[in-house]
Amino acid sequence: MRVRSSNKAMGSFVGQRPALSWAVHLSMLFIVFLWLFPTVGLFISSFRTADQISSSGWWSSLSTQEQQRSPIRITGTETQDKGLYVVVGKLFSSEAVVLRAWGTSSKRPNEYQPGATAQLKRGRSLTIDADGRYRFTAQQSQAGKRLPRVFTTASSPPEFTFRNYDYILFQGDNSDSMAKAFLNTFTVTIPATIIPILFAAFAAYALAWMEFPGRSILIAAVVALLVVPLQLALIPLLKFHNEIGIGKGYLGVWLAHTGFGLPLAIYLLRNYMVSLPRDIIENARVDGATDFQIFTRIILPLSFPALASFAIFQFLWVWNDLLVARVFLIDASGQTTVMTNQIVELLGTRGGNWEILATAAFVSIVVPLLVFFVMQKYLVRGLLAGSVK
Amino acid sequence: MTELKLTNVSKRYGNNVEVLRDINLEINQGELVVFVGPSGCGKSTLLRMIAGLEKISGGTLEIDGVRVNDFPPSLRGIAMVFQSYALYPHMTVRENMAFALKIAKKSKAEIKEAIDNVARILQLEPYLDRLPKALSGGQRQRVAIGRSIVRDPKVYLFDEPLSNLDAALRVATRLEIAQLKEQMPDSTMVYVTHDQVEAMTLADRIVVLADQSIAQVGAPLALYERPNNEFVAQFIGSPAMNLLSGTISATGPQTTIRLDSGGTARSNVPSSAAMQGAAVNVGVRPEDFSLGDANAIADSGSAAALFSGQVDITEALGEVTLLYLPAENGRIIVKLPGIHQGLRGQNIALYADPAKVHIFLAGQSLLTYKDHA
Structure with a gap:
């Protein structure tokens, strides 16, 4: 309604509004794509086999692939049949792979069609069918000799597997397992999110609504602390932890995250609480509520959107943190490793196994994604609607 | 019986910013007293001092005979209704009304009875389980009022409770408050507003705050008929009272004033002989003027007009017609009942009943003028 009337009022600008909204939509699309592309890629890659990852990109994972495969050496037990020494077997483990062409020489890898018989030197012959079954015959026993290699071009259908997840999460005994790191990360993240919110909510209420000398100086100090880089505090804080006997461990990392998170938490929550209508708080005071009752019954429920948004920030930051965990938590025993650290180690030990890395990476982002999607409605919900006109 | 007593109450911010000084006021039980005044005059501050939300810088405040200067709001026996309703947005209507009682650790049965009772009085029964955001403005204000009634306070404080409502709802809610007051004849109410109509219709007594x-403190019609000073004279009544400067030419039980604009005003306000020649302002309400033909007066000369001039602007409102006549400072406003057409550009003479002509000497009404020296 308003748009229409203002368009009428300023006729020459009519064209600008759609153009602007197009620009907004296009840039939104761009941002969505920018975010979705790597996430979906990681998600799909984590379900693919090593073979498929190495032969094609994830965007072609849904289509049938025809490709030249690495040479396969024929193996099998020799049997005698009508005076010939015979070896039979199957080239591909999967039923779905279809042979397109094959050869026995690296120079002519596509020499034969499926079903054709290749006559090899010294009276040997090899037949390979489209499904990969082969029959190798020879005049003499081949025992102790190397059987020929086969070069194949085959098409394989899309293939997805849970094996990567099984390996990463449920094979508890291998050193690549993320299971322990996953639980450790939770052990770090949940207290490191709750503790600062708890402290900050109290502090924010006091700084927003209680009168005491030095309040504005305290607020200024909190704002000043926002810009202090945490690297400054790493070594002194670790020394301090060692001296008071906390050492490296969960308590230490919780305290460190609490300390580093508090300035932002207090700042955000105080700004939110101070914007709550004064009348509501004064009314509660007239109703006889103490400061503590005002805090727990009025301020906390009304500050829920702010609490939730800070909780999301802090959760993501702690979840993705490597530096603080390395300094304050992870010791030589490796029992307290967290996922970020585990992924760094996987990069070292399994750098070539993209399927493992993709799966590990996706395991580490799935929780932040869930947290965001579950909590995001609290970010946008206006609890204040209806309290004041 | 005096319920609320303010003695020499003052309010200062810091050391030199004085907002209120020497406020002396007694409010009796069962009275509805309205504070009015221009914005920034401190009427809301005074109410908040009574509530305990602002510190009292000087003087004493007594409620029910007890000095409560240093009591927290909840122990003063007051309940307050805020302009913005100040409902707790995350609580239902029932929880909103129960909050104070829960804090006071009343039993569940007691709370339920009190709420049901108030909900019946205010017709809030269908809405008890709704959140404030699902209510209309008028309903929200009723909840806010109900929340204060539930607490059964000695003094109700209303801080501009209707100013967030639209015009139609404002009238309806005003009537509801008047009815509510009748249902609770023993309750004492202090009501702050900047709306004169609210003040005139609701108040037992009006307190005009200025400077x-x-x-002045007094019954609504007393303020209208006998304002103590120019400020009250111009503040109460709409449009504001016209002031014309002049000098006293005849004293006695009736006073005659020669106006600077050439006219003559006669008033029933008595004056002493010492006031002969004093410079005064004559006040006449727009609705107290009557009309005459300027030319006819000039001819007869006997009954001198109070003011004559050319009508500059007319505003026809249907029930009344407003005429504006240019004068030496600003305009004279005349309010005539009914519809009058064709007066614009006409020369007219204005008369006034001597009983309705006010005289102000140095800003004070001659009726109450003290400084006879």
């Missing part, structure tokens, strides 16, 4: 102190 950091009380300008």
Whole structure:
């Protein structure tokens, strides 16, 4: 309604509004794509086999692939049949792979069609069918000799597997397992999110609504602390932890995250609480509520959107943190490793196994994604609607 | 019986910013007293001092005979209704009304009875389980009022409770408050507003605040008929009272004033002989003027007009017609009942009943003028 009337009022600008909204939509699309592309890629890659990852990109994972495969050496037990020494077997483990062409020489890898018989030197012959079954015959026993290699071009259908997840999460005994790191990360993240919110909510209420000398100086100090880089505090804080006997461990990392998170938490929550209508708080005071009752019954429920948004920030930051965990938590025993650290180690030990890395990476982002999607409605919900006109 | 007593109450911010000084006021039980005044005159501050939300810088405040200067709001026996309703947005209507009682650790049965009772009085029964955001403005204000009634306070404080409502709802809610007051004849109410109509219709007594102190206290019609000073005269009544400067030419039980604009005003306000020649302002309400033909007066000359001039602007409102006549400072406003057409550009003469002509000497009404020296 308003748009229409203002368009009428300023006729020459009519064209600008759609153009602007197009620009907004296009840039939104761009941002969505920018975010979705790597996430979906990681998600799909984590379900693919090593073979498929190495032969094609994830965007072609849904289509049938025809490709030249690495040479396969024929193996099998020799049997005698009508005076010939015979070896039979199957080239591909999967039923779905279809042979397109094959050869026995690296120079002519596509020499034969499926079903054709290749006559090899010294009276040997090899037949390979489209499904990969082969029959190798020879005049003499081949025992102790190397059987020929086969070069194949085959098409394989899309293939997805849970094996990567099984390996990463449920094979508890291998050193690549993320299971322990996953639980450790939770052990770090949940207290490191709750503790600062708890402290900050109290502090924010006091700084927003209680009168005491030095309040504005305290607020200024909190704002000043926002810009202090945490690297400054790493070594002194670790020394301090060692001296008071906390050492490296969960308590230490919780305290460190609490300390580093508090300035932002207090700042955000105080700004939110101070914007709550004064009348509501004064009314509660007239109703006889103490400061503590005002805090727990009025301020906390009304500050829920702010609490939730800070909780999301802090959760993501702690979840993705490597530096603080390395300094304050992870010791030589490796029992307290967290996922970020585990992924760094996987990069070292399994750098070539993209399927493992993709799966590990996706395991580490799935929780932040869930947290965001579950909590995001609290970010946008206006609890204040209806309290004041 | 005096319920609320303010003695020499003052309010200062810091050391030199004085907002209110020497406020002396007694409010009796069962009275509805309205504080009015221009914005920034401190009427809301005074109410908040009574509530305990602002510190009292000087003087004493007594509620029910007890000095409560240093009591927290909840122990003063007051309940307050805020302009913005100040409902707790995350609580239902029932929880909103129960909050104070829960804090006071009343039993569940007691709370339920009190709420049901108030909900019946205010017709809030269908809405008890709704959140404030699902209510209309008028309903929200009723909840806010109900929340204060539930607490059964000695003094109700209303801080501009209707100013967030639209015009139609404002009238309806005003009537509801008047009815409510009738249902609770023993309750004492202090009501702050800047709306004169609210003040005139609701108040038992009006307190006009101006210039950091009380300008006049009195029943609504007393303020209208016998304003103590120019400020109250111009503040109460709409459009404001016209003031014309002049000098006293005849004293006695009736006073005659020669106006600077050439006219003559006669008033039933008595004056002493010492006031002969004093410079005064004559006040006449727009609705107290009557009309005459300027030319006819000039001819007869016997009954001198109070003011004559050319009508500059007319505003026809249907029930009344407003005429504006240019004068030496600003305009004279005349309010005539009914519809009058064709007066624009006409020369007219204005008369007034001597009983309705006010005289102000140095800003004070001659009726109450003290400084006879």
